[in-house]
Amino acid sequence: MAIFIDPPTWPGHGRLWSHMISDTAYAELHDFAASVGIPPRAFERDHYDVIADRYEVVVAAGARPATSREIVALLHQAGLRRRHRSVLAPPLGRFWPRPLATGDLVAVVSPSGPVAPERLEPGVVLLESWGLRVRLSPRVLGSYRPLTYLAADDQDRAADLTATWTDPEVAAVWAARGGYGAQRMVDLVDWSAVRAAGPKTFVGFSDITALHARLGRDLDQVTVHGPVLGSVDQLADPETVRALRSMIMDPPAAGARLAAGRSAVPGVGQGRLVGGNLSLVAADVGVEPPPEVSAVAVFEDVGEDGYRIDRMLTQLLRSRWFDQVRGVVVGEFSPVPGASPISSGLAAAVIADRLERLRIPVLTEVAVGHGSRNLALPLGAAVTLAAGPPGTPGTLTLA
Numbered sequence: 166m167a168i169f170i171d172p173p174t175w176p177g178h179g180r181l182w183s184h185m186i187s188d189t190a191y192a193e194l195h196d197f198a199a200s201v202g203i204p205p206r207a208f209e210r211d212h213y214d215v216i217a218d219r220y221e222v223v224v225a226a227g228a229r230p231a232t233s234r235e236i237v238a239l240l241h242q243a244g245l246r247r248r249h250r251s252v253l254a255p256p257l258g259r260f261w262p263r264p265l266a267t268g269d270l271v272a273v274v275s276p277s278g279p280v281a282p283e284r285l286e287p288g289v290v291l292l293e294s295w296g297l298r299v300r301l302s303p304r305v306l307g308s309y310r311p312l313t314y315l316a317a318d319d320q321d322r323a324a325d326l327t328a329t330w331t332d333p334e335v336a337a338v339w340a341a342r343g344g345y346g347a348q349r350m351v352d353l354v355d356w357s358a359v360r361a362a363g364p365k366t367f368v369g370f371s372d373i374t375a376l377h378a379r380l381g382r383d384l385d386q387v388t389v390h391g392p393v394l395g396s397v398d399q400l401a402d403p404e405t406v407r408a409l410r411s412m413i414m415d416p417p418a419a420g421a422r423l424a425a426g427r428s429a430v431p432g433v434g435q436g437r438l439v440g441g442n443l444s445l446v447a448a449d450v451g452v453e454p455p456p457e458v459s460a461v462a463v464f465e466d467v468g469e470d471g472y473r474i475d476r477m478l479t480q481l482l483r484s485r486w487f488d489q490v491r492g493v494v495v496g497e498f499s500p501v502p503g504a505s506p507i508s509s510g511l512a513a514a515v516i517a518d519r520l521e522r523l524r525i526p527v528l529t530e531v532a533v534g535h536g537s538r539n540l541a542l543p544l545g546a547a548v549t550l551a552a553g554p555p556g557t558p559g560t561l562t563l564a
């Protein structure tokens with residue numbers, strides 16, 4: 166068994182790259198890549214693309230230098246050669262974690278704000294009714310002083326997430342609540358350990374958008390934008406519950422309808438589903454990279470006036486975040502939590518006005534966000550948005 170790497174002579178994105186392979190199994194290759202800090206998203210069909218700056222580090226860690234011809238020959242001999250979709254182009258859809266099954270353990274964490282015990286109980290009962298086991302992390306019910314809007318200090322909340330993700334018994338990690346605080350702790354998580362543990366089901370929304378972005382990028386996996394476990398009203402809505410259970414235990418097949426809404430700008434767009442809470446996406450500009458492949462963006466928010474929505478979208482436009490976006494799903498923009506599952510007219514008008522020049526399809530009034538119905542969506546999956554003439558029905562489907 167051996168890992169091989171060719172010289173960094175392959176151009177791409179203004180840099181030079183090497184190809185790193187195993188002559189035995191992909192599992193061995195993935196383990197080695199994780200040990201030297203190469204992210205899963207660098208895997209391309211049968212090899213890892215390794216930037217020139219990392220070549221010496223990889224060789225020092227045990228990879229054997231080889232010519233490019235030798236790399237190809239070794240892959241063929243091992244039966245591991247796969248046709249490339251494109252050079253240095255990541256696949257449209259990310260990897261799905263395995264579906265949850267009866268007996269699986271769900272760990273509940275509070276990366277952001279505190280949550281009352283009575284708000285968690287209905288969610289715990291629901292998951293247990295699906296045959297899942299539920300474990301609350303140490304600080305789920307905590308409160309931090311003097312910053313009472315946080316469940317614990319940043320280090321402790323990050324430690325909880327690291328501990329649950331790296332626990333081999335845990336199959337899923339579920340956020341107890343949104344609120345505020347995920348951006349404060351996200352960089353304190355032990356991401357090397359998380360990457361080594363591999364993909365798991367992850368569920369949450371709102372402030373949890375910051376973690377969706379980082380987990381998707383570091384583990385190259387699909388995460389579930391859906392109700393936090395303390396979303397009492399949402400977890401009492403039959404359609405929300407049906408979509409959520411299906412997403413985590415019986416994932417939809419290609420062509421399945423994920424959501425429907427009202428067409429605002431006609432057209433069809435296909436890409437990786439990205440986004441979440443608009444405030445968090447905008448606040449991550451300069452930290453999280455914009456979409457790297459063709460994408461369909463979904464946005465929701467709560468308590469934001471029209472001019473603030475305008476400002477956030479303008480920031481994304483000026484930073485060229487939308488360069489790869491091929492369609493936009495407008496979820497709920499509620500003035501207060503628990504409002505109607507119909508996005509506000511002003512929010513939809515602002516979004517249409519700001520994005521009109523992009524000439525991409527826009528679907529509004531989609532039941533995603535802080536209302537009583539919050540349909541689960543697979544962030545990172547390849548999807549198709551189809552919008553008809555303004556005012557007619559439109560759909561978001563799995564590609």
